Amino acid sequence: MPWNLDSDRPIFLQIIEKIQMDIVAGVYHPGDKLPSVRELAQAAAVNPNTMQKALAELERTGLVYSQRTSGRFITEDTAMIQELKSELARELIAEFLEHMQKLGFEEQETIDLMEKTIRGETK
């Protein structure tokens, strides 16, 4: 799967979010070994330093941990992962509703519009 990074935001932030997504979505499982910094950097078409910076931050929050020379692993704390999933969903929803409101759509309007969108109506 491509990493799909854009240049409108700091890359290391996008990497952090991407890996977080992959963890909570189950692409990576608790205890899984991550590819090495160099491999990940190459896969993302990014400088190893940038990847290292993102991983260091993920490590700071406890989502991953590293074992000197054997590699880097996803946390086995499934509760933490579940909590993160809820937290990210809450943030996305809040941010989305706020933006729509700034566009002039009330909450119920937004939901109606979304349902229409899902059902494939152009307008």
Added chain:
Amino acid sequence: MPWNLDSDRPIFLQIIEKIQMDIVAGVYHPGDKLPSVRELAQAAAVNPNTMQKALAELERTGLVYSQRTSGRFITEDTAMIQELKSELARELIAEFLEHMQKLGFEEQETIDLMEKTIRGETK
């Protein structure tokens, strides 16, 4: 109203989006005179050059136009404004659904969760 700019994304992009929002939401009306570059820059606590850059882009897309020395004005093309509103809403919805999907929520799940959120349930 505060401009609420963050440092995670280029400021001039955030300004463009903010003014777009204000236009489609009806904060500014067609034909309205905008404050001067210098005033807007001060209001946003931003360098005049940055504000100028954002306004130049809004002008390029036709949303605003400037009359040398009298000032800058919102377009009177109400159709264009309506179209922009729909376009922005479509983008927001698509982006939101995509992000939620990456988190592991299907479209119907997302809507259900949103409805719960709106009704004030913590979980």
Added chain:
DNA sequence: TTTATTGTATTATTTAGATAGTACAATAGT
């Protein structure tokens, strides 16, 4: 024991965005 791979650290350079400061031409308002 040797070798390759791991995470990690360091220094230098480049680039885009933002700021700072100044300047000028056009014109509305006086």
Added chain:
DNA sequence: ACTATTGTACTATCTAAATAATACAATAAA
């Protein structure tokens, strides 16, 4: 005619992010 305000342009500097190029210590694997 004069003045202030307008958009606009230009150059220089600063900063954070990203890249580039190495280097080193620890250890799993051979």
